[in-house]
Amino acid sequence: MQPVSVPTPITVGIVDDDPMICQAMQLILNDYSRGRVTVTFMAHDGEDAVAKAREHHPDVVLMDIAMPNGDGITATSRLRRLPDPPHVLILTSLSPKGTVERAAEAGAEGFVSKTDAPEEIIDRIIRVREGRPQYNPASQRQLLADLHTHRPMTRRDEARTLLDSLSEREREAVLLAADGLTNQEIAARMFTSERTTKAHLSSASEKLCMNRVQLAQLVGRADLPSPLA
Structure with missing residues (x-):
């Protein structure tokens, strides 16, 4: 045995x-x-x-x-x-x-x-x-409640951090573009040329690896006041 x-x-x-x-x-x-x-x-x-x-x-x-x-x-x-x-x-x-x-x-x-x-x-x-x-x-209920409370704030803060990594002029151009302004309208509002506006948006896209639509979505997540307000 x-x-x-x-x-x-x-x-x-x-x-x-x-x-x-x-x-x-x-x-x-x-x-x-x-x-x-x-x-x-x-x-x-x-x-x-x-x-x-x-x-x-x-x-x-x-x-x-x-x-x-x-x-x-x-x-x-x-x-x-x-x-x-x-x-x-x-x-x-x-x-x-x-x-x-x-x-x-x-x-x-x-x-x-x-x-x-x-x-x-x-x-x-x-x-x-x-x-x-x-x-x-x-504890499962508490975890879900914590995630529900903190995750939206985290996504907002992450979006704001990314936008803050841009130069002041790049950030301004991105915010205006997210509000639906054309390059010509952005240039008029920023008192610059349309060519310079395109350069700001292109630079922001390269820094964040995002196209114009993705930049607009990023601004939406950041939940910032509209620059047109």
């Missing part, structure tokens, strides 16, 4: 500035996982978490957010840049506005609530180790 192989436990690091939370999570994972999970280290700030992760190479890290000496979002980003990065689940009791989006951008793959049942916490650790993101319905 061949010996029954025992699955290698998932190694976990726990990071929280409250030692009691770390101890409670350690007890939960060690006592309820039936050997499926083992805690390899505990840390109480971001700097210590990164240092211990380099030493112990955990499969998963449970990461608190608000901590001294390096917050959890920054620490998550640093952990995900390690040569053999661990999966990171944010350890929290709340999902403040903007936290879910920032955590996802830093490389976190989900959330674990400090008030979840032990089996739920363990299941989330197992699933994220398998490569399955662990965003509960509340």
Whole structure:
């Protein structure tokens, strides 16, 4: 009879500035996982978490957010840049506005609530180790809300930054062209020649790698006041 192989436990690091939370999570994972999970280290700030992760190479890290000496979002980003990065689940009791989006951008793959049942916490650790993101319905709703709030603003700001990279005269010509003025009308408004107007628009197109229609769309995204107002 061949010996029954025992699955290698998932190694976990726990990071929280409250030692009691770390101890409670350690007890939960060690006592309820039936050997499926083992805690390899505990840390109480971001700097210590990164240092211990380099030493112990955990499969998963449970990461608190608000901590001294390096917050959890920054620490998550640093952990995900390690040569053999661990999966990171944010350890929290709340999902403040903007936290879910920032955590996802830093490389976190989900959330674990400090008030979840032990089996739920363990299941989330197992699933994220398998490569399955662990965003509960509340965090999914918050992520969608954050993206809905911030993405339009980001697109607007990106468009404004591109327009600001043009010279003052190029930018003015582009804005007027986006309002539907012909080259002749733009030249009259800018007190210059039509040839110079064409040169400004051509230069703007080359700098931004956009044709006249795309430049008009860019101005629309920038949501700037009309120069004709």
